[in-house]
Amino acid sequence: MRTNARARQRLAQRVIDELRMQIETGKLQTGDQLPTEPQLEAAFDVSRTVVREAIADLRAAGLVRPVQGKGVFVSETSARSGLLLTPIEVKSIPETLELLEFRMAAEGEAAAIAAYRRTAEQEAAIAAANRKMALLIEQELSTVEADFEFHMAIAAATNNRFYVDVLRHFGARTIPRGQFPTLPEANDRAYLEKVHAEHAEILAAIADQDPERARQAMRAHMLASQRRYRLLAELQAQ
Structure with missing residues (x-):
């Protein structure tokens, strides 16, 4: 996998x-x-x-x-x-890419640690956040908060307060689409279901207590986001 x-x-x-x-x-x-x-x-x-x-x-x-x-x-x-991005959104692209690069390292390791340290209750919290996101997709409501809850639940499952502190510091802006409301992906069901599927892979690895698989699943999730926003940056530069 x-x-x-x-x-x-x-x-x-x-x-x-x-x-x-x-x-x-x-x-x-x-x-x-x-x-x-x-x-x-x-x-x-x-x-x-x-x-x-x-x-x-x-x-x-x-x-x-x-x-x-x-x-x-x-x-x-x-x-x-131009995708009709606002000036603020355009300026946010470089920072978004930098944050994703940082998150790949930090959250990749957090997922690995969570895989062998998580308690049953913490695993349940991760799963609950993922179910919440699925329900919101079905209801065509914003998933940004549930997405952030999923990543926070993984940070908490490391039982290392610094991972929690880092994500809490950045807050919901760690979820890129929350910073780009005019992007088609913000409300695109196929895209959101793809994100949810990536989360499911991370959750499965943590549930199976497979640190390396969890690390790579999280990295793949971050790489997918990087790819999308690099494409967006290239389009804006044209």
């Missing part, structure tokens, strides 16, 4: 880079339909999970949009050129 998580990140990035290049060079133009999932799986020799992860990131960046019952289409140029 550790290898799969890291490999999936690399494969998804390859799909993203290729599709983005096709969009930017005009090979895929506004309104064009992307190949179907099976076609993309065959073209890139990847799994359906990798394809869905790549499409979720492209959707979150505003490059493509789904049409119910028809497929995924290239967004209009205006929808992807």
